[in-house]
Each structure stands twice: as structure tokens, then as C-alpha cells.
Amino acid sequence: MSQHSDPSGLAREPRFRILCEACGGAVRHDVPIRRCPACAGKLTFTYTLDGLVWPTPGAGMWAYRDLLPLADPAHVVTLGEGDTPLVSARGDWGCRVFWKNEGQNPTGSHKDRALALAISRAREVKASRVVIASTGSAGLAAAAYCARAGLPCLVFVPRGTPRERLSPVAILGARLVELQGTFVEIERLLDTLQDDPTWYDATTKRAANPFQAEAPKTIAYEIVARLGDVPDWVVVPVGGGATLFGIWRGFQDLARAGRIGRLPRLAAVQPARFNTLEVALARGLQTSAELAAIAMDEDVETVLRNLKHGIPPDAPDALRALRESGGLASSVSDEAARLAQTRLGREEGFFCEPSAAAGVAAIEAFTRAGRLGPAETVVCLLTGSGFREVGGLPRVTPVPLSPDAGPDALARVLSP
Numbered sequence: 001m002s003q004h005s006d007p008s009g010l011a012r013e014p015r016f017r018i019l020c021e022a023c024g025g026a027v028r029h030d031v032p033i034r035r036c037p038a039c040a041g042k043l044t045f046t047y048t049l050d051g052l053v054w055p056t057p058g059a060g061m062w063a064y065r066d067l068l069p070l071a072d073p074a075h076v077v078t079l080g081e082g083d084t085p086l087v088s089a090r091g092d093w094g095c096r097v098f099w100k101n102e103g104q105n106p107t108g109s110h111k112d113r114a115l116a117l118a119i120s121r122a123r124e125v126k127a128s129r130v131v132i133a134s135t136g137s138a139g140l141a142a143a144a145y146c147a148r149a150g151l152p153c154l155v156f157v158p159r160g161t162p163r164e165r166l167s168p169v170a171i172l173g174a175r176l177v178e179l180q181g182t183f184v185e186i187e188r189l190l191d192t193l194q195d196d197p198t199w200y201d202a203t204t205k206r207a208a209n210p211f212q213a214e215a216p217k218t219i220a221y222e223i224v225a226r227l228g229d230v231p232d233w234v235v236v237p238v239g240g241g242a243t244l245f246g247i248w249r250g251f252q253d254l255a256r257a258g259r260i261g262r263l264p265r266l267a268a269v270q271p272a273r274f275n276t277l278e279v280a281l282a283r284g285l286q287t288s289a290e291l292a293a294i295a296m297d298e299d300v301e302t303v304l305r306n307l308k309h310g311i312p313p314d315a316p317d318a319l320r321a322l323r324e325s326g327g328l329a330s331s332v333s334d335e336a337a338r339l340a341q342t343r344l345g346r347e348e349g350f351f352c353e354p355s356a357a358a359g360v361a362a363i364e365a366f367t368r369a370g371r372l373g374p375a376e377t378v379v380c381l382l383t384g385s386g387f388r389e390v391g392g393l394p395r396v397t398p399v400p401l402s403p404d405a406g407p408d409a410l411a412r413v414l415s416p
Helices: 063-068 112-124 137-149 165-171 183-191 217-227 242-256 278-283 288-292 315-325 334-348 354-368 407-414
Strands: 016-020 043-047 087-088 096-101 131-134 153-158 174-180 233-237 265-271 328-332 375-382
Touching: 016 334, 043 174, 063 112, 063 217, 087 217, 087 354, 112 137, 112 183, 131 137, 131 183, 131 217, 137 153, 137 165, 153 165, 153 183, 165 174, 217 242, 233 354, 233 407, 242 265, 242 315, 265 278, 265 315, 278 288, 278 328, 288 315, 328 334, 328 354, 334 354, 354 375
Parallel strands: 096 375, 131 153, 153 174, 233 265, 233 375, 265 328
Antiparallel strands: 016 043, 087 096
């Protein structure tokens, strides 16, 4: 894609515009901003699609920089994120499945895309320090990209965050704060910083940072580039909802540019005890106020920690994507996700975290219910690597074997 400067070396205007969703007003791109200065509405982005040269697979996330809201590529902060593998399934899943393995990103999750863009934007607006609210993955990514950018980083986590999630964040140089409250209460605290220009909020919530929310679009671009077509379904484990919405925006970009002739349906997957989207779709709920009435209890525990939100921060956007795509929302139990994690490992060779395995469990449930059939192509987003969450795995006892054991003894170890 084209560069920020033309052949004469003169800077050109960026290929994106920032607009307010509420009042339609245009917003300058060269100042720190998170909401419309006129009406406090949410910000969205439009892009000039004419003249784009679409990259070939393998060029990485930033090959799509003309479809991301960063004015000058000189400010890009990268660790090699994006262009994750899309691998066809070996086993029989009742449909034609492709695994989009986001665990191959630098810190092991899809959040690297959002934080690469967020911290690049922080550099562009000359931010001096970064703060983020996170249940784990986003905080780890923020710490890594801030380290790469040379920016101090403060990571807020809710009470009860597993210790295994905190050590890597500290190793990457970020300061950790465990607020004795819920994720929603952390967000409220960070909202008080929005008028302080010395703080840059990188939280992966569109109202807090609309720029980072554009990064998941690149997942859609990569799916079409690798698959050579549009899948019938894209299955996405959902925590906050921004990734689902971003993927949908990516497919809409592709359709507007004439790269695809149809759009996929989206399936959102949540923990059974945090199934806000499933309930909202069933009841026809849309607004934040309506969603607040069905908020789930964040004190309830689940092994699907990355998907645990009483109210997904970007739930209205996620619901919009589901409705526009003709998609659906589903939920899975902890046990189903654990079993799917094991099956995925043994049949496909992928070791994903339980939260990522929620999508795998959903595909199993969809095929059993007849919602997916053998002729349908499904891309399942494996959102995070299992190597980041080994503390909760069941204990394994190796088979004892004597040093003088022979071939027959080894064969017996592998026998059913």
C-alpha cells in the first residue's frame, strides 16, 4: 500500500477521516482525542478506497496501514504482529473448518493487533505515559508494545487476577495495579483521566480508544487473502466485543472495495455465565441502558477469564455486527471449553487457551444442532495461545519406566 509521502518527499494527507457517529462532525487527526469534542459521541473512521493496492499474503498487519487510522507510518510500533496462519482442519468437525491461529502473535493473542495500533497512535500524538484496564491479554500486549516504544505503562487488573498473568507484564516493565473491584469499576476510574492529556488510555474499548478498535479489521483482510474467498461463518470468542465488531468492519471494507461479493455471518461465543450477547439477541436489546439491566455477576468464576465481562464494553457494537451479518450468539460451559481445548490439541496440534477453545466448543454444538453442515466453510478464531495459561491445567503424572526397559515396554506405554 502507499506510503505517507509522495515521490517528491512531501507529506500528504492521510487516507482516513475521523467522524462522530452521533452528530456527523469531522474531527482532526493530529490531536489526542477519544470522543467527539462537540457532542461527546463515539468516533468512527472512513477511508479512501480508490487507488489502494492490496498486498499479497505474508506482508503482516501493517501492509494494510492505509486502512488503519495512523497518519504517518514513521510512528509504527511493531513486534511483527499479524499475518497469522490460517490452517485447514484435519479432523471431522461436521463442516469445513479453518483455524485462524492468533496465538502466533508476539505476546500470544489477537490483542497484539489492537495494542500495536494503540501504541503507534500514542507515539504519533506524543503521549508521555500509557494506562490500560485489562483482564490479562491486553495488559500483556500493552506492556510489550510500550517497552518497544520506550513509554511507561500502567496496567490495571481486577481483583483475583491469576498470578501467572501478572509476572510476564512485570517482566516487560509495566507497573501493575490490582483494583479491589470489578472491571467495570476500573473503567470508571480510567474515565476520570480522559481530560488529562498526560495520560494515554490504551484500553481495548472503543469509547476509551477508538483507534485501536480498527486493528481487528486486518483479521478479515487476512482471512480473505489466505482463503481466496469469503467463509460462510466466522466464529469469534467474545470478551469486550471490539474484536468481533472490528472483524465485521474489515469485511465491510472488502465489500466496499469490490474485493468480495458477499459477507460472512458472524457467531459470537461467550461463557455460559457471562452470555450477555446471547440474552440480548433473544430479547431484542440494543442500548447500553438495556444491557445494564442484564449485567452478569463478575464475582462468578470461570476458566474462560479473557471472556469474563459483566457487560461487554462494546456490546452494542457487537450486537450490531451480529444483526447486520445475520449471525448468532452462543455460550459454552467451562467443561465444554476444556474438552474442546483437549480435542483441538490431540486432533489438530494447536494448544490454545480455554477462552480460545470456547469457539471450538461452539462449532461442536452448532454442528450437533444442525446449524452448520458439511458444505459450509467456517473460520474459527483461536484468540490466544495455551502457553500463556498453564497454571490452571490439570496435573499430569508421567508413566514410570525402568532404565533397563525394552521395546515391548515402550510399546505398552502407547497401547490403548
